[in-house]
Amino acid sequence: MQENTDTPMQEKPSTVRRKREKAHRERTILDAALRLFVAKGFHRTSASEIANAAEVSVGTVYFYFKNKEALLIRLTEEISYELRKLVGSEFSLSDGTLDGFKGAGLSFFKDFCIPHPEKVTLLFREAVGHSQAVEKARKKGFTQLTEDVRKAILFMAENMDRPLTNPESADVLAVSIVGIYERVAYNYLFWKEGETDILKVGEDAVAFLVAGVERFLKP
Amino acid sequence: MQENTDTPMQEKPSTVRRKREKAHRERTILDAALRLFVAKGFHRTSASEIANAAEVSVGTVYFYFKNKEALLIRLTEEISYELRKLVGSEFSLSDGTLDGFKGAGLSFFKDFCIPHPEKVTLLFREAVGHSQAVEKARKKGFTQLTEDVRKAILFMAENMDRPLTNPESADVLAVSIVGIYERVAYNYLFWKEGETDILKVGEDAVAFLVAGVERFLKP
């Protein structure tokens, strides 16, 4: 049993590979679960179906995840995080101008909804109406996203030197904006029969919400 | 064979009572189901629990409703209809002014969310993420409500002699507004820890959305 003494604390190569494989397995399972949850619904998807789709055994699914719900929670968290990172980075990229704010909004439609409709479905449909644990994750995701939007409004207001008439209103505005994103995305992505230009729709929605925000900024 | 010629086609008293009782049973079952679905979630509510809560037998539940899903669909339809009637009547009461529009919006919070939080929960949480049949009912409810809002915008625009810069945008505005209502209601009713003055919040939300609408009206 020789230890690699040159680089202490360094993990054994085999351990590294193990970790990579482990991460890979986890990913595969999560991807399969996402696909199935969206296609058939959480309740109509059984653990063994997920296992099949991921080409592992049921036991393996339960080795990586405590239970089926844990998969949904994990997906909810991941997607929430992804969305936040995307929108958040857009906001921080923006220089606190109205245009930057608009850009971030459009990015939601362009860079999230269009390339990842299944993630929209999971967040806005499949994660809804489950146990407290799932609801907690969903709430956390929405709350953080709302908080990001709220801060962006505040930052923009400060940057533009047009403070909010009532700073407390920022929260309502943020919640409203998230509500707009949510419903507009779901509506035009899944409920509209005719092919809609989601980007055109997104532009209108963003114009609408920006005007709403301006209403709360001092002149 | 004497016929009651005064009131031809009048049903026998006993038949009338039967019908009333029948309608009453249905109501009782629906009410019990609503209560349980909201309290425990649709899936964690069993048919026999509903029967118990309604003080009837399981068989009776299934005599009045094809299956458990039918209860959820029926509740979704009923609540959607109720909401539409409320908001719609407010809109039609409004005389096509911005104030009328605002009033209708506030009414949603004041006359629907506050007195019937359980209906909000059913519509915005429990009815989500189920079979196609439920989704269809949910879609229909939202679509009709959206349509009402859209027409209200158009009517207001015409009445104020400030036509929409782009009439096609009315749909996006309506969808956005519904999204605001939905998320604001859910957020402040169920997710906010501190006691929030939902009416205050509603006022801000309405001010926000009205400003958004004005942005699309020609000056």
Add this chain to the structure above:
Amino acid sequence: MQENTDTPMQEKPSTVRRKREKAHRERTILDAALRLFVAKGFHRTSASEIANAAEVSVGTVYFYFKNKEALLIRLTEEISYELRKLVGSEFSLSDGTLDGFKGAGLSFFKDFCIPHPEKVTLLFREAVGHSQAVEKARKKGFTQLTEDVRKAILFMAENMDRPLTNPESADVLAVSIVGIYERVAYNYLFWKEGETDILKVGEDAVAFLVAGVERFLKP
């Protein structure tokens, strides 16, 4: 309330009508049950389906028949009786000659199977494998029919002055003959794909069984 005194013991006209109507109702229900049992199977036919088909209420079905099983038993008995009467009368019509015996056999195919395939189905398929009570009726029907055949054999033997080599064998012959009728009918009526001339088949079967019987007659 005048009584018709001319013909004492005569039933009141209204009572007569009642009886006729009662018998009619019963018939209608039995016919509906037969149709449904054959089409869907006994277990897959519900009492209310029978009621619907007979255009009466479930309660009425249960007024005339103790339970669903009673319908099956009654049908089994009726059809057994009908079959016996037909075959039996043919046998008694026959003058104790081989030709008479053959004629009775052919009559089974010609006058029973072809005009009433549904009765064949009930007797040979639907009445099988149920409760003891049904099995008892089925057994009785078969036993009596077998007994008729046995007596016909004995009568013919006597009449032809060719006694059975072993009189006790008559029973086995009769059972065998009934078995032939049963399976040949069922096979060619329901299991053969191609259109078979059931009468041609019947002739062969009868020739077969008559030869078998002759084997047991002294020369």
Add this chain to the structure above:
Amino acid sequence: MQENTDTPMQEKPSTVRRKREKAHRERTILDAALRLFVAKGFHRTSASEIANAAEVSVGTVYFYFKNKEALLIRLTEEISYELRKLVGSEFSLSDGTLDGFKGAGLSFFKDFCIPHPEKVTLLFREAVGHSQAVEKARKKGFTQLTEDVRKAILFMAENMDRPLTNPESADVLAVSIVGIYERVAYNYLFWKEGETDILKVGEDAVAFLVAGVERFLKP
């Protein structure tokens, strides 16, 4: 990486044992089901009763068999196959003589009915009058058995140099013979009160049917 080259493709001992255990479980369940179906009837036997009798859990029953019906179908198939193998082997053992033909017939009573009355019951009573799937299996079993008998007749005819007067009649003869076996077995095994010597009965039945067959052979 050493390969066991002596016995390539040999399975691991544990795998082999697993397979044997699996087969054993299946057998145990089937045996329990057969016993119960015959004793109580298919419909009056519940899945959990089968599980109890087989000393496994309900889930295990459903792990091995799609549903309760699948058990009945499987039993029908197995018993049909067994019967065919027995009778078929007897026929093929027979050298195409009448005696061989008789022997095969007697074997049905001696080697099948007497040692396995429960199988007779399943085939001739419990498998009757169920869904299309069961009927299909039953039909297949009977059809194949009939076909075996038909071929035996033809073979015998050829071997004895006494061709059939009408070759097409062979099918009717075979069907008739199967009918005789079926009803004679069921009658004397389950319907006769007095203890009957089934072998004596079988001899008479076989004598009867052989005479019937001879009637169709040219002299």
Add this chain to the structure above:
DNA sequence: GATGAATGAGCATTCATTCAT
């Protein structure tokens, strides 16, 4: 006699989860 709403025992089936191998 006729009705049909109400009953509730009964059952097939599913599926999340575990654990011996």
Add this chain to the structure above:
DNA sequence: CATGAATGAATGCTCATTCAT
């Protein structure tokens, strides 16, 4: 770590039967 057979609680739903009207 991976497997997949085994578990059994849980539940939706049916339907024969009753009985008040």
